[in-house]
Amino acid sequence: MTAIAANAGWRIGIDVGGTFTDFVLTNAEGAIRVLKVPSVPTDPARGVMNGLGLAAEMLGLSLGELLARCAILVHGSTIATNTLLEKKGATVGMLTTRGFRDSLEIRRGIRENPWDHRTPYPEVLVPRYLRLPVSGRFDRQGREVEPLNEADIHTALATFREEGVDSIAICLINSFLDPAHERRAAEVVRENWNGRWLSVSAEITPIMGEYERGSTAAMNAYVAPRTVGYLLALDAELGKQGLPQRMLLIQNNGGAIPVAQVATKPVTLLLSGPAAGVGTLEYFSRAIGSDNLISMEIGGTSCDVILMSEGRVAVSDQLTVAGYHLAVPSVEVHTIGAGGGTIAGVDEGGLLFVGPRGAGASPGPAAYGLGGADPTSTDAQLVLGRMKPGPYAGGSVTLDGAKARAAVAEKVARPLGIDVEAAAAGMIRLLEQNLLHAVQRISIERGHDPRRFTLVACGGAGPMHGATVGRMLGCRRVYVPRLSGVFCALGMLHSNVRHDFMRVYLDRLAEAEPKAIERVFAELETQANAALTTDGFAAADRRLTRQIDLRYIAQQFDVRVTLDSANQDPAAIRAAFEHEHDRLFGHHQPGGIVEITKLRVVGIGILPPLPHAEAAPAVADSRAVERRRCYLDAARGFAEVPVHAGASLAPGHRLQGPLLIEELTTTVFVNAGDSLEVDASGNFLIHLAPA
Amino acid sequence: MLDPITLALTQKRLDHISQQMGWVMMRTSRSPILSQSHDFSCFITDGAGSLVSQADGIPIHSGGGGFAVRALLKAFAGRVEPDDVFLLSDPFVAGGNHLPDWVIARPVFANHQLMAFACNRAHQSDIGGGAAGTYNSSATEIFEEGIRLPALRLVERGKMREDLWQFLLLNSRTPQLLDGDLRAMMGSARIGAEQITTLIESLGLATAAEYFAGIMGHAERRLRAVVDALPRGVYRGESRYDDDCFDPVDLRIRVTLTVDERGLTFDFTGTDAQLRGFKNSSIVNTHSAVYTAVTTFFSPDIPRNEGTFRPIRLIAPEGSIVNPRLPAATTMCTLFPTFQIIHACWQALAHTAPDRAIAGWGPSVFPITAGLHRNGETFVMYHWGCNSGIGGVAERDGFDLFGPIPTFGGLIIPNAETDEQLYPVHIRRQELRADAAGAGQFRGGTGADYEVDVLVPTEVTFRAEGLRSANTYGVAGGLPGVMGRMTVTPAGGETQPAPTYGVRRFPPLRVTVASPAGSGYGDPLRRDPARVLRDVRDGIVSADAAKRDYGVVIAAGGRTLDAPATTALRARRAAERAAAE
Structure with a gap:
C-alpha cells in the first residue's frame, strides 16, 4: 500500500451531503473539475458511483480509466452522522464497572440551555437493561483493588445473545490509568461471542472521565456496523472498478485516514464534512498569503465558522453531535442557524426575529414556490435586488420574486408597520449581525482579535454577506473562493493523513520525571510511525509532533503546548504554557503549580501539495451584463449597481464597488468604497474600505 | 416612533454584550466557583437601574441586578461620575441577594449623561465570617456570615481606592482569589461599558434611552401575552420546611397568586416568621426566585429583563422567611428557600395552566468534605455525584440526577474518575435508584444511590434536605418522589444516620446517600x-x-x-x- 503518496494522476474529493454530493477533481497540473449530483440517501454508494461515472464522462474517460488514473480518492461521508440522526444504529450491549452502569444515562446533567428544562434528552444509545455490570476495580492510583470477575462477563454475554445485541461497548472505571481489565474483558468477549463489532473505550480514546469515554465507545458501537459496512463495500467496489489503492476518509480532526484504519473507530467520522474545511483553509492560505483566516461557510440553514490562527485550527477532545457528548479529537467548528433558508418573522411582542429555524430544502424559501409561506433570507435578497428572479442554481429551482415579496410583506412588513423593502433590509441586517456575533464568539472567546484575520466567505450564501460582516468585524480583506459551493470537497484534496495518539499522564510539571515522559512519548511515536508506515508513508514524508496538555492544579481547562526544539525543558514548557494561558484566559499565575494532564503525538503523513491553478489572465475589461437597483446598506439605501457575470472575470481584473457578481450557485456582493480584485487563481479578494 | 429594525438589532446587540462580559469572566476569573461552576451573572441596566439585558448568568440571579444598581443610585444620588466603579453586597441595605454575591457596577456615560451600568454579580470564594467558603451553617445572624458591604465607590474617577481594596482583602481567608476575581469582574464590566458606549453613540443619546425602554416594553408585552391567556382568578401554593438547620420544624411558605388585568401578583402573606438558621430569603432573592419560577414555567424564549417582570408583583410580609428583618442569616437562600419559593409558585401557576405544571423536584442533599491531601494541601470537595432527581412535566420524565435548582442544570456533575484524581476518595457507586421515582404519566427522576469512601480524616459540612420527609409533590395525579437517606460509617465505627445540617469531624469514612427522587406528572395509569x-x-x-x-x-x-x-x-x-x- 505504497501508492498513497503517489504524485501523478487525479485526486478526487467526494463530499456526500444530505441533498447534493460534491465532486472535485484535480491533477498535478492544478486543473480543477467540479461536479454536483443529487445524493441518494437510501443508497449513498450508488450516488457516489453514479457521480464518478459522470465525472469520468466529463473528462472523456471510462469509469475504470478514471479510477485507474486516480492517485488519491478522499471521501467525506455523513454516513455515520446519518446513522445516528436516522436512528439506524446497532443494538448495543455495554459492559461497565459495577456501580457505574448509569453514567451514560446521567450524562453529567449537562444541558445546552438551562432555561429550557422541558426538552427531553436524546434517547440513550444503550438501554439500562443492556448496560451490565462487571466487578473489578482499579483505584485512583491505578492499583488493582479488585480483580476482574469474568463470570460477570459471561452472564452479560448470555443476556446480549438473548437480546440480539450486534455490537458491544466496554467502558470500565479508571481504564485510562490501566486498561488491563478492559483488555481482558475484550478477550473474553472475543472468545465467547460470535459477533463482530467490539468497541473498547481506552482503545478509542484513553481520556479521563467515564461519561465521555463511555459515551464515545457506545457511539462507536452504535454507528459501526452500518458505517463500516458501507465504507468497506464502497471501497471494495472502487477497487473492483480499478482504483489502485484504498480510499481515504476525512476525520473529525480535519485529517485524512485510510479506510482500513478507520474501521475500528468510525466515531471519528461524525464531523467528517465540516472538518474538511481545514484542508480548504490550508489551501487558500497559500493563495491569500496569510495563515490567519476565519471561514464563514453559509449554506441553506446553517453557518459553520472555523478559525485558523498562524496556520493552526484548534483541535479539542470535545464534540457534541445531536446532543451526544463525545471525546475524540475534533476541529473546533462553531455552527449557528443562519443561511439562505433562515426564516424571519415577528414575535408576539412585536419584535423582528431571524432564525434559528430554517425552511430546509422543502418547502424552502417562499420564492421557490414549493408552498413555503415564511419569508427567508433568500426572499429578502430578492426584494432587495441582490438576487434576481428566474432560474437559479443551474435551473434546479426557479425564484419567484412576487412570492418572495408577498411573504416578506405579509409576515414582516405588515406586522412591523413598515414598507416591504425596509422589512427585507431589516431581515438581512439582523442576519448579518447574528453572523458577526458567531464570528466574534469563536475569535474573542478564544482570545483572538478578529481584525488580524482575513474572512473567507463561502458556501452558497456566504459571498453575499462576507463584505458586510468583514467590515463590522474590522477586517481589511475578504476572500471569496470561486469554488465557494464545494468548500469541503475541495478541502479533502488538500488534507494530509493524520493520526492522533494520546495518553493521560498526571503529574506536576516541575516534579515530573523526564525519562518517564520520554518513554510515553516514544511509545506514542512508535504507534504513530507504525500507522503511517501501514499507510505507505516513507520516513521523509512523516511529520511527528509532540504536544502536552497542561493546567494549573485543579483547573477545569487544559491548555495545549506544542513541543519543539525551543521548549524541551520544564521551564521552557512552563513559559510556553503561560504565554498561551495569557492569550486564552487573559492572565497567568506566576507562582501557580502547573500539572501535566496528557501527552500527545500527532502523526502527519504528508501528501504532495497541489499547485494552485493559474487561471488565464484577463485580456479585456469585464463589462457588466446589466445594471440593477439593489440595496447597499442602511446609510446608502438603494442604488443602481453593475452586475458582472463571474465567467467574464479573470486574474488582473480590479473593480470598484458597488457591484454584484453572479456565479452559478452564488452571488458576490461588493459595497460602495470597497474594491474587488481577481487573484492569480481566479478567486475574488475584496479590499474593504476603512470604516 | 422607534424603528423596529433598530430595536431588534439593539436588543440582540445588548444580549451579545452581556454574553461577551460572561466570556471575559470565564476566561479571567480565578476561583473554581466562577470559572467552573459559573456562579455569576453579567447584566446591563439603564441609567435608572432598570435591567435591560441579562443574557448570561445563572437562573437564580434573574432580575436581581436592578435592585443593586438602584441601591447604589440611592446612596450616591447625583454623585456618580465617569470611570467610577461601585461594589456592594448587603441584602438589607444594598440590593444584595446574599452576602457572598458581590456586585461590581460601572456607570456608562455618553456626552456627560449617565446612560447605563455594566455590571456583574459573582459569588466570592471567601468573605470572612464563621466558616471558610462563605457557607456557615451554624449562623443565626448575618454578622456570622461574613463582611457586609454597603454601596461603596471602589474606583473613583479611574483611581482605585487602595485603602478600601486592602480592607476588603484583609477580610477574606483567600485574599489572592478575591483579588483576582474582583479584577476579573472589573475587567468584564469595563469591556461591557466600552461596547455599550459605542452602541449608545451610534444610536444617539436620546434615541438610545428610547430603545432601552423599547426593549423592556417588548419583553413586557411578551409576558403579558402569556398572562392574558391565563384564566383570571386566585390560586394557591404552599411548600414546607422540615428543618431549620438545628431542629425539626414544620414551617410553611404560602403564596396566593392573583391573575388579573394587572398581571400576576404573588402574595406571601401567611408565610411563617423568619427562622433561626441561614435559610431565610432576602427580598431580592425572593424576587429572583419568583421570576425564575415564572420564566421556567412558561417559555424559555421570553426575554428576561425588567420589562418581563413588570407584570409580576410581590407582596412579602416583613419578618417572614421570604422577607426577613435584621439580623436574619440568609446565605443559604439561593438554594433553600429558593427551592421552596419556586415550588410554591409552580403549584399556584399549575392551576392556571395545568398542561405546563411542573412536578416537584427532589430536594438537594450533598455533603461537602474538606481535609488535607497527603502533601498537606487543603482540599474541599462538593459531592455533586449525589444530585437529586427532578420532577416530570408533560414533555418528559424527570431527569434522574440534575444540578440543583438555582442553576437549572448549569452545574455539571463531575465524572467519578475526575473526582478521584482531585480528591483522596474512592467512589464505589453512582447509580439510578430503584422504586424511588414518583410515578406518573411522566415519572420523576430517580435520584442516585451514591457511595464514597473518603480516605483521609475530614471535616464534613452537611446541608441536606429531603431526609426528614420527601418534601416534594406530584401534579395532575402524579405521585411524590421517595425521600432521601444518608448514613456515615467512620473507619472502625458503626454506621449512623447523617445529620441534616452542621459541621462534624470524622476519621476516614464511608458516606452512603440515596438522594431524593423527583415527583411524577399526570396519572400513572395513563403512562x-x-x-x-x-x-x-x-x-x-x-x-x-x-x-x-x-x-x-x-x-x-x-x-x-x-x-x-x-x-x-x-x-x-x-x-x-x-x-x-
Whole structure:
C-alpha cells in the first residue's frame, strides 16, 4: 500500500451531503473539475458511483480509466452522522464497572440551555437493561483493588445473545490509568461471542472521565456496523472498478485516514464534512498569503465558522453531535442557524426575529414556490435586488420574486408597520449581525482579535454577506473562493493523513520525571510511525509532533503546548504554557503549580501539495451584463449597481464597488468604497474600505 | 416612533454584550466557583437601574441586578461620575441577594449623561465570617456570615481606592482569589461599558434611552401575552420546611397568586416568621426566585429583563422567611428557600395552566468534605455525584440526577474518575435508584444511590434536605418522589444516620446517600405501558410497583407486557377510583 503518496494522476474529493454530493477533481497540473449530483440517501454508494461515472464522462474517460488514473480518492461521508440522526444504529450491549452502569444515562446533567428544562434528552444509545455490570476495580492510583470477575462477563454475554445485541461497548472505571481489565474483558468477549463489532473505550480514546469515554465507545458501537459496512463495500467496489489503492476518509480532526484504519473507530467520522474545511483553509492560505483566516461557510440553514490562527485550527477532545457528548479529537467548528433558508418573522411582542429555524430544502424559501409561506433570507435578497428572479442554481429551482415579496410583506412588513423593502433590509441586517456575533464568539472567546484575520466567505450564501460582516468585524480583506459551493470537497484534496495518539499522564510539571515522559512519548511515536508506515508513508514524508496538555492544579481547562526544539525543558514548557494561558484566559499565575494532564503525538503523513491553478489572465475589461437597483446598506439605501457575470472575470481584473457578481450557485456582493480584485487563481479578494 | 429594525438589532446587540462580559469572566476569573461552576451573572441596566439585558448568568440571579444598581443610585444620588466603579453586597441595605454575591457596577456615560451600568454579580470564594467558603451553617445572624458591604465607590474617577481594596482583602481567608476575581469582574464590566458606549453613540443619546425602554416594553408585552391567556382568578401554593438547620420544624411558605388585568401578583402573606438558621430569603432573592419560577414555567424564549417582570408583583410580609428583618442569616437562600419559593409558585401557576405544571423536584442533599491531601494541601470537595432527581412535566420524565435548582442544570456533575484524581476518595457507586421515582404519566427522576469512601480524616459540612420527609409533590395525579437517606460509617465505627445540617469531624469514612427522587406528572395509569415495561426491564421500577402504581402487568420472564391483563387491571383501577369518588 505504497501508492498513497503517489504524485501523478487525479485526486478526487467526494463530499456526500444530505441533498447534493460534491465532486472535485484535480491533477498535478492544478486543473480543477467540479461536479454536483443529487445524493441518494437510501443508497449513498450508488450516488457516489453514479457521480464518478459522470465525472469520468466529463473528462472523456471510462469509469475504470478514471479510477485507474486516480492517485488519491478522499471521501467525506455523513454516513455515520446519518446513522445516528436516522436512528439506524446497532443494538448495543455495554459492559461497565459495577456501580457505574448509569453514567451514560446521567450524562453529567449537562444541558445546552438551562432555561429550557422541558426538552427531553436524546434517547440513550444503550438501554439500562443492556448496560451490565462487571466487578473489578482499579483505584485512583491505578492499583488493582479488585480483580476482574469474568463470570460477570459471561452472564452479560448470555443476556446480549438473548437480546440480539450486534455490537458491544466496554467502558470500565479508571481504564485510562490501566486498561488491563478492559483488555481482558475484550478477550473474553472475543472468545465467547460470535459477533463482530467490539468497541473498547481506552482503545478509542484513553481520556479521563467515564461519561465521555463511555459515551464515545457506545457511539462507536452504535454507528459501526452500518458505517463500516458501507465504507468497506464502497471501497471494495472502487477497487473492483480499478482504483489502485484504498480510499481515504476525512476525520473529525480535519485529517485524512485510510479506510482500513478507520474501521475500528468510525466515531471519528461524525464531523467528517465540516472538518474538511481545514484542508480548504490550508489551501487558500497559500493563495491569500496569510495563515490567519476565519471561514464563514453559509449554506441553506446553517453557518459553520472555523478559525485558523498562524496556520493552526484548534483541535479539542470535545464534540457534541445531536446532543451526544463525545471525546475524540475534533476541529473546533462553531455552527449557528443562519443561511439562505433562515426564516424571519415577528414575535408576539412585536419584535423582528431571524432564525434559528430554517425552511430546509422543502418547502424552502417562499420564492421557490414549493408552498413555503415564511419569508427567508433568500426572499429578502430578492426584494432587495441582490438576487434576481428566474432560474437559479443551474435551473434546479426557479425564484419567484412576487412570492418572495408577498411573504416578506405579509409576515414582516405588515406586522412591523413598515414598507416591504425596509422589512427585507431589516431581515438581512439582523442576519448579518447574528453572523458577526458567531464570528466574534469563536475569535474573542478564544482570545483572538478578529481584525488580524482575513474572512473567507463561502458556501452558497456566504459571498453575499462576507463584505458586510468583514467590515463590522474590522477586517481589511475578504476572500471569496470561486469554488465557494464545494468548500469541503475541495478541502479533502488538500488534507494530509493524520493520526492522533494520546495518553493521560498526571503529574506536576516541575516534579515530573523526564525519562518517564520520554518513554510515553516514544511509545506514542512508535504507534504513530507504525500507522503511517501501514499507510505507505516513507520516513521523509512523516511529520511527528509532540504536544502536552497542561493546567494549573485543579483547573477545569487544559491548555495545549506544542513541543519543539525551543521548549524541551520544564521551564521552557512552563513559559510556553503561560504565554498561551495569557492569550486564552487573559492572565497567568506566576507562582501557580502547573500539572501535566496528557501527552500527545500527532502523526502527519504528508501528501504532495497541489499547485494552485493559474487561471488565464484577463485580456479585456469585464463589462457588466446589466445594471440593477439593489440595496447597499442602511446609510446608502438603494442604488443602481453593475452586475458582472463571474465567467467574464479573470486574474488582473480590479473593480470598484458597488457591484454584484453572479456565479452559478452564488452571488458576490461588493459595497460602495470597497474594491474587488481577481487573484492569480481566479478567486475574488475584496479590499474593504476603512470604516 | 422607534424603528423596529433598530430595536431588534439593539436588543440582540445588548444580549451579545452581556454574553461577551460572561466570556471575559470565564476566561479571567480565578476561583473554581466562577470559572467552573459559573456562579455569576453579567447584566446591563439603564441609567435608572432598570435591567435591560441579562443574557448570561445563572437562573437564580434573574432580575436581581436592578435592585443593586438602584441601591447604589440611592446612596450616591447625583454623585456618580465617569470611570467610577461601585461594589456592594448587603441584602438589607444594598440590593444584595446574599452576602457572598458581590456586585461590581460601572456607570456608562455618553456626552456627560449617565446612560447605563455594566455590571456583574459573582459569588466570592471567601468573605470572612464563621466558616471558610462563605457557607456557615451554624449562623443565626448575618454578622456570622461574613463582611457586609454597603454601596461603596471602589474606583473613583479611574483611581482605585487602595485603602478600601486592602480592607476588603484583609477580610477574606483567600485574599489572592478575591483579588483576582474582583479584577476579573472589573475587567468584564469595563469591556461591557466600552461596547455599550459605542452602541449608545451610534444610536444617539436620546434615541438610545428610547430603545432601552423599547426593549423592556417588548419583553413586557411578551409576558403579558402569556398572562392574558391565563384564566383570571386566585390560586394557591404552599411548600414546607422540615428543618431549620438545628431542629425539626414544620414551617410553611404560602403564596396566593392573583391573575388579573394587572398581571400576576404573588402574595406571601401567611408565610411563617423568619427562622433561626441561614435559610431565610432576602427580598431580592425572593424576587429572583419568583421570576425564575415564572420564566421556567412558561417559555424559555421570553426575554428576561425588567420589562418581563413588570407584570409580576410581590407582596412579602416583613419578618417572614421570604422577607426577613435584621439580623436574619440568609446565605443559604439561593438554594433553600429558593427551592421552596419556586415550588410554591409552580403549584399556584399549575392551576392556571395545568398542561405546563411542573412536578416537584427532589430536594438537594450533598455533603461537602474538606481535609488535607497527603502533601498537606487543603482540599474541599462538593459531592455533586449525589444530585437529586427532578420532577416530570408533560414533555418528559424527570431527569434522574440534575444540578440543583438555582442553576437549572448549569452545574455539571463531575465524572467519578475526575473526582478521584482531585480528591483522596474512592467512589464505589453512582447509580439510578430503584422504586424511588414518583410515578406518573411522566415519572420523576430517580435520584442516585451514591457511595464514597473518603480516605483521609475530614471535616464534613452537611446541608441536606429531603431526609426528614420527601418534601416534594406530584401534579395532575402524579405521585411524590421517595425521600432521601444518608448514613456515615467512620473507619472502625458503626454506621449512623447523617445529620441534616452542621459541621462534624470524622476519621476516614464511608458516606452512603440515596438522594431524593423527583415527583411524577399526570396519572400513572395513563403512562404508556411500553415505557413502564422499559422501566421494569431497566430495573428502575419493580414488577410489583408496575402493577401497584401503574396498573401494568409484566408477563412471566419479565421481558414483555401482558397486554390483556394490563388493560383489564387498568380498567378495574379506574372503576375502583370512580366508585371511591
